[in-house]
Amino acid sequence: MKPVIGLNVDVNVQNPLDVKVGRRYIEAITKAGGVPVLLPPVTDDDDLDRLLSLVNGVVLIGGLDYSPLLYGEAQDPTVKTLHPDREKFDLRLINKLLQGTGKRKKKKKPLLPICGGLQLLNIALGGTLFQDLETKQAGLGDTHRPKAKDAATPSTAARDYPHHPVNLVDGTRLAKIFGTPTLKPVLSSHHQAVNRLGEGLVVNARADDGVIEGIELTNHPFAVAVQWHPEAHPEDSMPLFQALIQASAA
Numbered sequence: 001m002k003p004v005i006g007l008n009v010d011v012n013v014q015n016p017l018d019v020k021v022g023r024r025y026i027e028a029i030t031k032a033g034g035v036p037v038l039l040p041p042v043t044d045d046d047d048l049d050r051l052l053s054l055v056n057g058v059v060l061i062g063g064l065d066y067s068p069l070l071y072g073e074a075q076d077p078t079v080k081t082l083h084p085d086r087e088k089f090d091l092r093l094i095n096k097l098l099q100g101t102g103k104r105k106k107k108k109k110p111l112l113p114i115c116g117g118l119q120l121l122n123i124a125l126g127g128t129l130f131q132d133l134e135t136k137q138a139g140l141g142d143t144h145r146p147k148a149k150d151a152a153t154p155s156t157a158a159r160d161y162p163h164h165p166v167n168l169v170d171g172t173r174l175a176k177i178f179g180t181p182t183l184k185p186v187l188s189s190h191h192q193a194v195n196r197l198g199e200g201l202v203v204n205a206r207a208d209d210g211v212i213e214g215i216e217l218t219n220h221p222f223a224v225a226v227q228w229h230p231e232a233h234p235e236d237s238m239p240l241f242q243a244l245i246q247a248s249a250a
Helices: 023-032 045-053 084-099 116-124 173-178 234-249
Strands: 004-008 035-039 057-060 111-113 163-168 182-187 201-206 212-217 224-226
Touching: 004 023, 004 084, 004 234, 023 035, 023 234, 045 084, 057 084, 057 116, 057 234, 084 116, 111 116, 111 234, 116 212, 116 224, 163 173, 163 212, 173 201, 173 212, 173 224, 173 234, 182 234, 224 234
Parallel strands: 004 035, 004 057, 057 111, 111 224
Antiparallel strands: 163 182, 163 201, 201 212, 212 224
16 A cells, blocks of 8 residues: 655745645656655644655655744844644644654654755754855855745745755665765755754765755654655655655655
C-alpha cells in the first residue's frame, strides 16, 4: 500500500480564505510512489491529531518568512511574514511531529522540510536565521534569491531563479541518499538561511559560498531538510522523495 504524505498549505496574506500548495510538490510525491494529502490549518488540537493519524510522512513546504520574534530578534525590513494563521498552525504541526504521535508519543513520522520548512525546523529546535543574506553580505543574496520581481512565479528558468550546485557533507543521511559529493545546480528561492543550528541538527549541505543548504535531525528516524526546491526538478531529486516514501512505508 502506498504511504500517505501530508503537506501543510499556504494561506494567502491578501486573502486568508485562499489556501493552496504548489502542484510540483504533489507531482513529486506521486511520482515517488506516495499519496499526497493536504493538511489544512485547523485550530483544534484533536483535529490536528486526527489528521496526523491519517498520514505516514510529512512534507513541509516553502513560502514567505516566519517571524523573527520566534527566535528572539527584531524584524528586519526585508522580512515578509507568512499569514498568522499559517504560522501558528505550522508551529503546532512541527512541534507535534517532533514530539511524536500516538498515545505514547513514540512514533515519529518521516519529515522532508523544504525551503521555509527547513527554516521552521531550525526555529522549532531553538535555532536562528540570517534574516536577509544580502544584508549579511553584499552580493550574497543574488546567488540564492529570485531575480524576478514576483518570487511566486512558477517558472524554473535560470533567468527567473538562480541555480547553483550544492556540496553534500560526507557521512550524512542526505549524502547517502544521493550517493554523490555534489549535486548539479538546483533551483534556489530564498533570501534567508540558517544562522545558529537548532538542538540536535547537523549540516548536510552547503553552497559554494558557505550558505547552509541542508540540515538533518540526528535523533529522528527521518528528518532531512533542504533549503533549495527539489520539487522543481523532480527527475534529479527523485532519490530524496523516494527516500521519504521508503521511510514512510516502513
